[in-house]
Amino acid sequence: MFQIEAHIIKEVKSAFKSLFDAELSDDLINIQPTRKEFEGSHTLVCFPLGKQSKLNPQATAEAVGKYLKEETAFVADFNVVKGFLNLVIADKVWLEIAEQIHKTNQFGVTPPTGREVMVEYSSPNTNKPLHLGHLRNNFLGYSVSKILEAAGNKVHKVQIINDRGIHICKSMLAWQKFGEGETPESSGLKGDKLVGKYYVIFDKKYKEQINELVKQGTPKETAEKEAPILVEAQQMLLKWENKDPEVYNLWETMNGWVYDGFAETYKTMGVDFDKLYYESNTFSLGKDEVLRGLEEGILFKKEDGSVWIDLKEEGLDEKLLLRKDGTSVYMTQDIGTAILRYQDFPKIEQQIYTVGNEQEYHFKVLFMILDKLGYSWAKSCYHLSYGMVDLPTGKMKSREGTVVDADDLMEEMFATSKRRTDELGKIDGFDKEEAEELYRQLGLGALKYYLLKVDPVKRMMFNPEESIDFQGNTGPFIQYVHARIRAIVRKAEQLGVTPEVNVEQLAATERDVLVLISTFPDKVKEAAETYSPAVIANYIYDVAKAYNRFYAEVSIFNEDDESALAFRIAFSAMVANVIKTGMELLGIEVPEKM
């Protein structure tokens, strides 16, 4: 691929050599995109170059511009505005690039380099259904996996399922007490919804009991600890740890319901995993590891028998790793999980954890502990932290019933996209199945794009009252541009036009689009380096918008010149490919027709 920027740098250097007999170091050469009100595509900032040219920025720019225009074939023209040298790259160069893109099979995608990484995302608790926050997590993790793949990595997508602990016991206990044998089959409820229902019932009963105790004169704090239903749940957890057959059976049954429900939701979301890890399988390995650390003096035991790590030297505090009764905490499990993963996949060079920013401290500590335990790979572990999704009413709280359910939201998106599509009369010639498929692609595209276009580190607002847009900087807008281009390409096929790059000149709007799509590989690289689908999302939007300007201005099939027509088809197909590839990196499908 022809590297314009590298080429400009090289020629600027030789310009300085021959004009001023001066050596320029790379860091002085600042090339940036030309602002759209000026002619050109690349701009050399001449302010830092006075020392070498012995001229003011304006004169430097003039001299360098003149040299490049006269001495090189790839700079066709230039203009100077206040010390900025705007370069017009010859159409011949752009057409050469177009030719290369045209011939490249998967433009923007780096073939496997042999590097192997693991990406964790989703990782829900098994006591309640997935909600909007999980959607951001899943879409983010899945997209980052795709982006890393496109950057040449072999990616293992995994999740850790928090299938044990007091939370699931609460649902189990409430079901035992009040469920009257209700099952997903008998109730018609999705398994995760059913289990979540009993989690809510537990919480309700628990609060009632607290209030009752407080009324009878028990201090609130004591009541919170002594409410009979909570005590019972704790006893149940103990029974589970001792593998009491009845409790264990119920646990397996109810988790099974949840997994069935989750599987359905993941399918709708369009995400998947290469391997699942279960806490119930990893916590004992973590425990063994902690005991080893204790023996080797890396950890220490307090008088009451609890095991800790001292991180004061690192500027943190002490951290508990095993309770005094020997049971493990969250951290212990995560230690076990991490080690198990490196045993399963010895070749991975990095582990990426897609987890909300409320756990930043946790992961900082986790990586430190793994390092202290002697695992050299700990240093390459990365917490892909993202901000919460807020509602207009504030934070989502499952206990207060202010969560936006993932299944419900996706269903609403499908309904919205059906309504809008039907209103616009866009489904003439679609049979029922095709129409349903389109509603699904558009609804999901709108939702995914909405959640992914925002920089992951930022918290974001979601207003359930206002449905997600289908116009402007949205998934459906980009999908629409793709569908329109595909219609053009189909028509060209029918007319027997062979797409090819065989012209001398470009229309201004064509050049603008080419300038943009030529940077696609850089954008993929940038997105991979920053773990940010938002980079891709906003880039693809720019591409779509730039193509639309061309589309509005240039009538393709009214073109008499055969090679110009052939070029416009090839060019349009390239843009469609970039859009499709880019959207795939976001986990979004693009329709052929809409």
Added chain:
RNA sequence: GGUCCGUUAGCUCAGCUGGAUAGAGCAACUGCCUUCUAAGCAGUAGGUCCCAGGUUCGAAUCCUGGACGGAUCACCA
């Protein structure tokens, strides 16, 4: 209180490895469908880039201090 993150148009967000007059979308207003799909295009209007210093030829961007919002510092997960 310590640590980390955020703050850009009425709203939602780009831009942040320092560069030109700070950009999009939504909402408002004005044009453009006899043409390859108007979920579109062109335009108008909208700014104390949280504040104050500093570095620099040049700061939304870097540094220091502060304000506001959030997260976190559990024998919770």
